[in-house]
Amino acid sequence: MQKKYVFYVIMIILVLVTPVIVAFIMNFWEFPISDEIADWGAFGDYFGGTLNTLISILTLFFTIIIAYQLYIIEDRRNEKNLSFEKQKFFRELRETEYANISNELYKLWSILTDTDRGVALHGIFALYMKYCDFITYKKHLFPFLEGENFLQLRDYLGELHKYFSEKDEYKVENIPHFNTISKRIDLFHKEMQEFLINDFS
Numbered sequence: 001m002q003k004k005y006v007f008y009v010i011m012i013i014l015v016l017v018t019p020v021i022v023a024f025i026m027n028f029w030e031f032p033i034s035d036e037i038a039d040w041g042a043f044g045d046y047f048g049g050t051l052n053t054l055i056s057i058l059t060l061f062f063t064i065i066i067a068y069q070l071y072i073i074e075d076r077r078n079e080k081n082l083s084f085e086k087q088k089f090f091r092e093l094r095e096t097e098y099a100n101i102s103n104e105l106y107k108l109w110s111i112l113t114d115t116d117r118g119v120a121l122h123g124i125f126a127l128y129m130k131y132c133d134f135i136t137y138k139k140h141l142f143p144f145l146e147g148e149n150f151l152q153l154r155d156y157l158g159e160l161h162k163y164f165s166e167k168d169e170y171k172v173e174n175i176p177h178f179n180t181i182s183k184r185i186d187l188f189h190k191e192m193q194e195f196l197i198n199d200f201s
Helices: 001-026 038-108 108-112 117-137 148-166 178-199
Strands: none
Touching: 001 038, 038 108, 038 117, 038 178, 108 117, 108 178, 117 148, 148 178
């Protein structure tokens, strides 16, 4: 690219200077080379007065080009910074949302072992609703939330709430799908963490 610009500069200088030289030669080629300082001064004034104007125009032209190139570079840099800040914002938002739902899922064991059935029932229902909200309204952050594992975990949590609603007494080992729910939660964390790691890289 730099060689291309140098070539253009040389061509423009030749285009500007050549007519000046040709015009001078065509008018004064019959005259012998002068020994008078005044004639050489006039010769210098001719070239200086003619070329200075052209050089000024050329300088202005290249100043505009340089300013435009700097504008493009700065604009690209701003776009890059804006893109980086946008990615950073979404990454932090994803991490925050994942941390929130993770904290809720980690409460499951303490909910299931609570001796107060009313507290346990309320806790299961709250967890179920928060998880439903997460996989429904956070798809713009996690586009894979419609996957089979996420939907099945939702269904299992719903069945868990139904089980607690129908039982006056219960034992953890008798809770249906308990082991499956634990595995689904582990798989949930695995998929979410892999996504966040890939998003960070």
